[in-house]
Amino acid sequence: MRVAKRLENLPPYLFVEITKKIAEKRAKGEDIISFAVGDPDIPTPSHIISRLIEAAQDSTNHRYPESDGLPELRQAVAEWYQKRFDVSLNSEKEVLPLIGAKEGIAHIAFSFIDPGDTVLVPDPAYPVYAIGTILAGGRPHYLPLTAGNNFLPNLRTIPEHILEMTKLLWINYPNNPTGAVADLRFFNQVVEFAKKNDIAVCHDGPYTEVAFDGYEPVSFLQADGAKEVGVEFHSLSKSFNMTGWRIGVVVGNELIVKALMTLKSNIDSGIPQAIQLMAIEALSGPQDCILEHNTIYQRRRDLVVEVLNKIGLEAQTPMASLYVWAKVPPGYTSASFAADLLEQVGVVVTPGLGYGPSGEGYVRLSLTVADASLVKGLSRLAGWRDDVNKFRIKVS
Numbered sequence: 001m002r003v004a005k006r007l008e009n010l011p012p013y014l015f016v017e018i019t020k021k022i023a024e025k026r027a028k029g030e031d032i033i034s035f036a037v038g039d040p041d042i043p044t045p046s047h048i049i050s051r052l053i054e055a056a057q058d059s060t061n062h063r064y065p066e067s068d069g070l071p072e073l074r075q076a077v078a079e080w081y082q083k084r085f086d087v088s089l090n091s092e093k094e095v096l097p098l099i100g101a102k103e104g105i106a107h108i109a110f111s112f113i114d115p116g117d118t119v120l121v122p123d124p125a126y127p128v129y130a131i132g133t134i135l136a137g138g139r140p141h142y143l144p145l146t147a148g149n150n151f152l153p154n155l156r157t158i159p160e161h162i163l164e165m166t167k168l169l170w171i172n173y174p175n176n177p178t179g180a181v182a183d184l185r186f187f188n189q190v191v192e193f194a195k196k197n198d199i200a201v202c203h204d205g206p207y208t209e210v211a212f213d214g215y216e217p218v219s220f221l222q223a224d225g226a227k228e229v230g231v232e233f234h235s236l237s238k239s240f241n242m243t244g245w246r247i248g249v250v251v252g253n254e255l256i257v258k259a260l261m262t263l264k265s266n267i268d269s270g271i272p273q274a275i276q277l278m279a280i281e282a283l284s285g286p287q288d289c290i291l292e293h294n295t296i297y298q299r300r301r302d303l304v305v306e307v308l309n310k311i312g313l314e315a316q317t318p319m320a321s322l323y324v325w326a327k328v329p330p331g332y333t334s335a336s337f338a339a340d341l342l343e344q345v346g347v348v349v350t351p352g353l354g355y356g357p358s359g360e361g362y363v364r365l366s367l368t369v370a371d372a373s374l375v376k377g378l379s380r381l382a383g384w385r386d387d388v389n390k391f392r393i394k395v396s
């Protein structure tokens with residue numbers, strides 16, 4: 001038996017080594033604390049769960065859902081965008097519910113990319129932008145995100161011959177893994193760039209609701225003319241702690257939405273209707289849970305940044321997202337530092353290299369660690385410094 005070449009051509013999964021080591025240690029009964037997963041530890045708010053329980057009892061929700069989602073859900077998404085971002089959407093043509101944003105992010109490549117086409121992909125980034133591209137036969141062209149440019153891509157330095165082959169541009173703010181944010185000025189520049197080069201823009205925005213200190217992230221669709229060139233992926237996962245229920249949405253350009261819909265209607269049969277009703281409840285119901293969760297994340301963020309800086313990692317305080325992106329101490333690679341932390345103090349962080357070559361020299365810590373574990377993990381991290389100092393004294 002032989003699997004398709006398209007699977008063999010995928011880049012190696014860079015977390016293999018560390019995942020194996022964690023499993024070994026846990027099997028031996030070692031207590032490992034992981035800052036690696038971006039998956040909210042706080043449960044889905046109870047009013048949303050109540051809606052599911054009610055919907056599960058209703059037999060109309062036991063049958064095949066429509067591929068394009070309940071009209072009431074598309075309407076709720078449009079109303080939420082209007083209220084939250086002052087962006088008007090036609091709920092018939094510019095809104096498409098997804099089985100989690102990830103599903104749409106991977107599939108959109110199959111609606112737009114022919115073999116040999118180029119896709120502009122940030123580096124470091126959520127791996128699915130590049131993987132979807134590769135699976136569809138396209139070629140990712142990486143745009144480095146560096147601290148010097150506030151982790152925004154430099155659109156002016158992309159070679160002309162690349163632009164000629166490019167069909168799509170991926171951007172993601174608030175950003176995973178760097179925690180960087182973008183303002184409307186940047187999004188306006190992206191629209192201009194896209195128009196000039198005839199490139200479709202996919203903005204991935206699952207963290208627009210996860211922000212701190214009163215900061216309110218903007219939507220890409222707030223940029224002038226954004227709907228003429230692009231779409232925005234949004235997710236209920238991070239905003240409402242609903243990662244396990246699998247529901248997201250893509251909104252914006254009618255042609256792009258339709259192209260993804262055409263593909264999807266041939267692959268899946270939509271999102272379980274009871275879960276769509278949960279999403280309606282989340283978007284239309286009380287929004288207090290967002291601030292409540294952000295207050296918890298903000299407190300964790302401050303603790304994490306403080307400890308990291310104390311042990312000699314340069315960590316900026318993110319204004320949004322669930323992540324702290326920290327520079328590893330001199331003399332380490334992102335992988336050797338992550339391996340050291342696991343070995344010496346039983347703490348897991350994600351090596352930045354796993355998100356792309358420009359992630360080298362960084363590690364990512366997630367704020368979705370329950371408070372008790374977080375405190376324990378941080379006190380272990382704080383102790384790591386002593387080991388380093390001992391090591392330094394030994395070598396000098």
Ligand SMILES: *Cc1c(COP(=O)(O)O)cnc(C)c1O
Pocket residue numbers: 038099100101102103126172176204206234235236237238243247248
């Ligand atoms: C979590 C995450 C997603 C996936 O969201 P789902 O709706 O759960 O599939 C997409 N993009 C980024 C950058 C993420 O961090």
